[in-house]
Amino acid sequence: MLKVKKLVKSFDGFLAVNGAELTVEKGQIVAVIGPNGAGKTTLFNLITGHLVPSEGTIEFKERDIKALSPHKICHMGISRSFQLINIFPKLTVFENVQVSILSRKRKILNMFSPTNKMLVEETYRILEKVGLDDKAQLLSTSLSYGDQKILEMAIALGNEPELLLLDEPTAGMSPEETASTIKLVKELARSEGLTILFTEHDLDVVFGIAEKIMVMQQGKTIAQGLPADIRANKLVQAAYLGEEF
Amino acid sequence: MSTLFARFTEAKKILLLLLILAALLVMFFIPTFLSKYSVYLLTVILFTALLATSLNISLGYGGMLPLHQAVFFGVGAYAAALLLNKSPLPPWLSFLAAPLVAAGVALVIGTVCVRLRGLYFGMMTLAMGQLVWAIVYRWYEFTGGDDGIHGIAVPQVLRSIPAAYYTALIVFSVCLLIIYIILNSPFGIALQAVRDNHQRCESIGINIRHHQLIAFVLAGFFSGVAGVLFVILERSVSPSLLFWTKSAELLIMVLLGGMFTFLGPTFGAAVIIVLGVFLGVITEYWLLVLGTVLVLLILFLPQGVLGFVKEKISSSAPERKGVDKYAQG
Numbered sequence: 274m275l276k277v278k279k280l281v282k283s284f285d286g287f288l289a290v291n292g293a294e295l296t297v298e299k300g301q302i303v304a305v306i307g308p309n310g311a312g313k314t315t316l317f318n319l320i321t322g323h324l325v326p327s328e329g330t331i332e333f334k335e336r337d338i339k340a341l342s343p344h345k346i347c348h349m350g351i352s353r354s355f356q357l358i359n360i361f362p363k364l365t366v367f368e369n370v371q372v373s374i375l376s377r378k379r380k381i382l383n384m385f386s387p388t389n390k391m392l393v394e395e396t397y398r399i400l401e402k403v404g405l406d407d408k409a410q411l412l413s414t415s416l417s418y419g420d421q422k423i424l425e426m427a428i429a430l431g432n433e434p435e436l437l438l439l440d441e442p443t444a445g446m447s448p449e450e451t452a453s454t455i456k457l458v459k460e461l462a463r464s465e466g467l468t469i470l471f472t473e474h475d476l477d478v479v480f481g482i483a484e485k486i487m488v489m490q491q492g493k494t495i496a497q498g499l500p501a502d503i504r505a506n507k508l509v510q511a512a513y514l515g516e517e518f
Numbered sequence: 519m520s521t522l523f524a525r526f527t528e529a530k531k532i533l534l535l536l537l538i539l540a541a542l543l544v545m546f547f548i549p550t551f552l553s554k555y556s557v558y559l560l561t562v563i564l565f566t567a568l569l570a571t572s573l574n575i576s577l578g579y580g581g582m583l584p585l586h587q588a589v590f591f592g593v594g595a596y597a598a599a600l601l602l603n604k605s606p607l608p609p610w611l612s613f614l615a616a617p618l619v620a621a622g623v624a625l626v627i628g629t630v631c632v633r634l635r636g637l638y639f640g641m642m643t644l645a646m647g648q649l650v651w652a653i654v655y656r657w658y659e660f661t662g663g664d665d666g667i668h669g670i671a672v673p674q675v676l677r678s679i680p681a682a683y684y685t686a687l688i689v690f691s692v693c694l695l696i697i698y699i700i701l702n703s704p705f706g707i708a709l710q711a712v713r714d715n716h717q718r719c720e721s722i723g724i725n726i727r728h729h730q731l732i733a734f735v736l737a738g739f740f741s742g743v744a745g746v747l748f749v750i751l752e753r754s755v756s757p758s759l760l761f762w763t764k765s766a767e768l769l770i771m772v773l774l775g776g777m778f779t780f781l782g783p784t785f786g787a788a789v790i791i792v793l794g795v796f797l798g799v800i801t802e803y804w805l806l807v808l809g810t811v812l813v814l815l816i817l818f819l820p821q822g823v824l825g826f827v828k829e830k831i832s833s834s835a836p837e838r839k840g841v842d843k844y845a846q847g
């Protein structure tokens with residue numbers, strides 16, 4: 274479904290991504306791991322079109338998406354959540370998700386229907402799934418940090434993506450929140466038939482749900498494969514010296 | 519709890535509607551008991567309020583910084599004046615065409631400016647707007663240059679202050695209703711999403727430049743409508759209508775009323791105009807007053823007067839909006 278080859282991104286000569294390789298098959302849950310500054314977020318930004326690669330190719334469903342703008346890539350079926358909270362602060366929780374559904378259904382140029390009566394059921398369906406339905410009418414910024422992270426994900430779900438990118442979905446969460454979020458991601462993958470690509474620092478989480486793992490170090494892919502193979506990989510062990518596998 | 523709340527918002531909505539109807543009723547009978555000058559002043563307030571509200575489509579709802587909205591007001595007014603005086607079009611067609619000319623100019627300026635962000639966007643609107651002003655100011659044969667155009671051929675029936683007032687009242691009400699509907703449509707919600715977060719909007723599939731450009735053109739159109747109302751009232755135009763200080767005044771009106779409230783700009787326009795009348799508009803002093811208002815606002819009421827009121831009303835409960843669960847029907 275997604276093929277990334279020899280991807281390079283240079284920021285004024287600094288190679289944030291320098292030879293990233295990644296293949297994601299339909300229906301898989303794939304993790305990208307690597308130390309801080311390894312280039313994981315930059316890789317995501319390249320895939321979603323927020324950054325333009327310096328070299329290499331990105332193919333989604335057999336199509337080159339390298340030069341497309343983010344909104345076009347979204348309409349092709351890739352949606353994402355962000356590492357740092359990135360929501361619509363002056364809109365309600367409900368509207369945050371609703372606007373993403375409106376966009377998917379290409380209704381955002383409709384100027385004459387009252388929005389508060391549109392797509393109510395669909396929006397609540399997503400909010401119920403992630404457990405934010407009772408907070409639907411709150412202003413999004415009045416949510417707790419953990420709930421805002423969940424809203425992050427709910428907005429992405431509004432696009433009904435085929436491929437969902439989650440950039441550290443549990444960053445900053447308490448252990449309990451992390452556990453329930455991971456459970457949620459697993460459920461979503463099953464119930465919605467989603468393909469998920471995520472980054473995560475907690476290795477227990479990663480090995481708990483990933484069906485495939487790609488390891489980055491200093492912008493480079495140093496290994497890619499099944500969790501068991503990654504665990505046994507010498508290069509990975511060296512990169513994660515001291516951590517328990 | 520949630521049904522109670524729903525009932526509360528329902529009641530609030532009905533109350534607001536009644537209030538608006540009452541206000542319109544009073545406004546309707548005003549020419550029968552107020553002085554001619556007061557009616558004239560109210561007419562000025564009405565078209566200025568429309569102008570400030572149109573600016574707020576871009577500013578408060580679209581997150582753009584149009585530093586020179588008055589250009590579209592001026593272009594609308596000049597277009598109406600020129601069409602009435604020099605074209606064979608019937609007057610009502612001239613009145614309809616003038617806002618379209620303003621929207622056309624907004625399309626040109628907007629296409630260039632939406633590529634830029636924040637202050638750069640603002641500086642570019644200012645520069646291009648002043649260019650339009652310079653053209654109007656210099657092109658004697660066509661626009662009358664700094665003399666402006668006087669004795670505009672406004673139809674006889676509209677040539678009285680009450681007639682201009684009623685026209686302004688009707689057009690203002692209809693335009694505000696349309697703007698309200700647009701801002702609460704999917705287009706409007708997406709526009710507010712664009713204002714809130716560009717990056718996120720792109721990743722949920724919204725073409726932000728495209729969206730902002732449409733909003734900018736709409737704003738230009740309604741500013742042009744305000745320009746037509748000006749022509750009906752004054753029957754003369756001059757380049758000062760599209761000088762940048764006019765735009766600065768508009769920005770202060772919007773900030774004063776509150777740019778995240780729908781009626782804030784209307785309120786701000788009324789206050790600033792009344793203030794101007796009481797203080798007697800002597801130019802240097804006037805700018806000083808406006809400057810002082812701006813400083814006080816930034817220090818004490820950054821959300822504007824109506825923004826402040828809204829905050830007070832909703833501070834008892836966390837902010838909610840009136841969408842009831844499964845209200846679809």
Ligand SMILES: Nc1ncnc2c1ncn2[C@@H]1O[C@H](COP(=O)(O)OP(=O)(O)OP(=O)(O)O)[C@@H](O)[C@H]1O
Pocket residue numbers: 284287289307308309310311312313314315316356
């Ligand atoms: N826009 C930018 N301009 C310059 N350098 C950048 C930019 N974005 C990222 N970098 C640099 O590229 C490197 C990779 O950053 P990136 O955010 O992709 O890492 P990451 O793997 O996501 O790290 P973390 O685990 O901390 O989120 C970092 O050294 C970062 O400072």
Ligand SMILES: [Mg+2]
Pocket residue numbers: 313314315356440
């Ligand atoms: Mg990162």
